[in-house]
Amino acid sequence: MILSAHDLAVSERLREVSLELEPGTITAICGPNGAGKSTLLEALAGLLEPDRGHVMLGEANLAEMLPRERAKAMGYLPQAHEIVWDVPVRSIVALGRMPHGDNRTEPVDVALAALDIAGLADRRAQSLSGGETARVLLARVLAGEPCWILADEPLAALDLAHQLALLRHLRAAADAGAGVVLVLHDLAHAMNHADRVVVLDRGGIAADGVCENALDPQVIERVWKVAAWWVGEPHHRALITR
Numbered sequence: 001m002i003l004s005a006h007d008l009a010v011s012e013r014l015r016e017v018s019l020e021l022e023p024g025t026i027t028a029i030c031g032p033n034g035a036g037k038s039t040l041l042e043a044l045a046g047l048l049e050p051d052r053g054h055v056m057l058g059e060a061n062l063a064e065m066l067p068r069e070r071a072k073a074m075g076y077l078p079q080a081h082e083i084v085w086d087v088p089v090r091s092i093v094a095l096g097r098m099p100h101g102d103n104r105t106e107p108v109d110v111a112l113a114a115l116d117i118a119g120l121a122d123r124r125a126q127s128l129s130g131g132e133t134a135r136v137l138l139a140r141v142l143a144g145e146p147c148w149i150l151a152d153e154p155l156a157a158l159d160l161a162h163q164l165a166l167l168r169h170l171r172a173a174a175d176a177g178a179g180v181v182l183v184l185h186d187l188a189h190a191m192n193h194a195d196r197v198v199v200l201d202r203g204g205i206a207a208d209g210v211c212e213n214a215l216d217p218q219v220i221e222r223v224w225k226v227a228a229w230w231v232g233e234p235h236h237r238a239l240i241t242r
């Protein structure tokens with residue numbers, strides 16, 4: 001189902017943002033610190049009530065959906081990676097099944113494997129490293145098999161191999177019909193792995209479109225105030241800065 005934002009405004013943080021996001025694709029939200037990326041993602045997840053505007057999931061207004069139905073549809077990973085309960089990793093990941101009210105173990109096992117944490121399943125959550133914690137919280141989102149995966153900087157704490165593995169998994173989820181929206185600071189990840197990039201600047205949309213256009217050097221110069229250019233082949237590009 002299409003996820004759409006209509007004239008979303010949140011105090012000084014977001015100014016009249018409208019977007020239509022297609023399932024089956026990966027959209028990256030990029031922009032400088034404080035641009036409003038996390039605010040937009042939270043609003044798209046239905047977890048932040050905008051001052052004006054609304055978010056629709058297909059024909060349903062997200063704000064009017066039952067919390068349980070919304071939680072089934074929208075998998076959200078916040079920016080701060082913290083686990084406050086000192087319980088086994090498997091129990092944390094299994095929380096992803098809560099909106100479904102079932103005890104199905106298969107999605108939990110698939111998520112543990114996807115994030116390469118099956119070997120940690122019996123470890124206490126508070127004994128994990130930062131990157132392991134991030135992978136456990138992502139696995140919880142994936143275990144819920146949501147229609148939409150909204151993740152705020154999901155790659156930030158991961159090492160190179162786990163970043164690539166997660167990106168492959170998110171691509172497979174999109175190919176299977178899920179919508180994926182990622183807040184990314186690494187513009188090369190956005191360029192190489194997203195289908196579409198939305199650039200936010202000071203609460204508004206500065207660019208929106210296919211990666212080559214939305215992350216054109218002129219946009220990077222205007223928004224980030226950095227002189228930069230792309231090298232390499234499509235899907236394997238690197239950003240060179242001056």
Ligand SMILES: Nc1ncnc2c1ncn2[C@@H]1O[C@H](COP(=O)(O)OP(=O)(O)OP(=O)(O)O)[C@@H](O)[C@H]1O
Nearest residue numbers: 012013031032033034035036037038039040079200
């Ligand atoms: N709860 C809040 N109350 C008031 N202002 C907030 C709140 N949360 C964030 N802000 C402000 O809103 C603006 C947008 O914040 P947001 O976290 O959405 O930015 P961001 O693009 O995700 O930034 P970053 O890249 O630093 O994570 C910032 O100026 C921030 O200081």
